[in-house]
Amino acid sequence: MELLAFGKTGWGDELFYATLMTVAVSITAMLVGFFFALIFTPLKLSKYKTLNLVGNFYTTVIRGVPELLVIYLFFFGGSGAIMYVASIFGYFEYIEINAFITGSMAIGIISGAYSTEVFRGAIQSIDKGQFEAARVLGINKFGQFYKIILPQMLRFAIPNLSNVWQITLKDTSLISVTGLVEIMRQSYIAAGSTRDPLFFYSFAAILYLLLTYVSMKLINKLEVKYSRGY
């Protein structure tokens, strides 16, 4: 147990901060994903074929390609792409992007594809009459979405979003290949310097189980809240 002691003698505090980092990356990635879902869900539901195609292209490609490959694309291609954009504006210095930003962008784009599918399904499961009734009552488009569609949609979306959250949380372990110090990377470092990989990787597994367990409990509460009246 002294391996897990806090302070200079053990790895307790390092692993604790690493866990916070995993949570931070997961939440950022989830929010980035929502942002992408906000753009691509309307595209997938649009009347126009071309917009549908763009939406479908995004979700199909991202869900059909391994997460690790997407992360490598961002890790190796990210700073190159930013530098290219900067060079247009006349800035030629080397730009290095933070591993946190690359990681949460890469995972965010992946989780966005899953969120898009969830939101599309949830919106389609709302009765058509609701849209028509809102229009008949003369509620403007903004109010229609925020006051009528969104609250009903969340009831359908939350169970599936909780799956997306679990996938996102587990995918963050892959960012360790880029060197961001989250649970997996920290265990790798600790395992390397103590030569005790079995202990540290098992401990990492327990930390992930703990995170999924706690988040499931919290999400269940949300689920109860949004299914009031049913």
Place this chain on the structure above:
Amino acid sequence: MITSFPKLIGATVVTLKLLSASLFFGLFLGLFFAILRLNKNIFINKFAYGYSYIFRGTPLLVQIFIIYFGLGQIEYLRSTFLWVILKEPYWCAIIAFTLNTGAYTSEILRSAFQTIKPGIIEAGKSLGISSKIIFYKIQIPIAIRQSLPAYGNEIILMMKGTSLASTVTLMDLTGVAKYIISTTFKPIEVFIVAGGIYLFMTFIIHNLIKYLEKKYSFQQ
């Protein structure tokens, strides 16, 4: 872009080998644990639930690392014949993938068994068919049909999962893609080719499952 293509195609074979081996073993493991889950004994039941909970609740990367780096640490294992298997990254990857897909498959099959209407089993009993034959000839075929769509998703997820084999020094499609990216610094081109191969495999699996679903559907 063109020069990297043959290398990536060669690596696809490794990916496909990993995928087919782990799916093959994983299916049996999944079926075994699904049957345990349906057992009335609370200990057997809890054991099977614990297995699927642990393997579904932790990242696949952790599982591979525990098996590849962790198990080698146990002195006793090094002296047994298991060491012949466990020192090879290829077999470690297959063991990790099998255990992982087994957990997901057991959940898929369990829910498929539970959706079988009791009337069908009762009908079998009243026809005087023994419960063993009811299980093999009635319950399993229905469960397979029920679980096809979910299992198709699992195959695609597993195909993406095999990319993690590259973290334990195996040169699968993602491993070779990463190697080419880091030597040529052309991430986008390589991503397009490797991603295209993965998408092509997804497309084939998707259509195969669709075909099977149609073939084995109840309503003609």
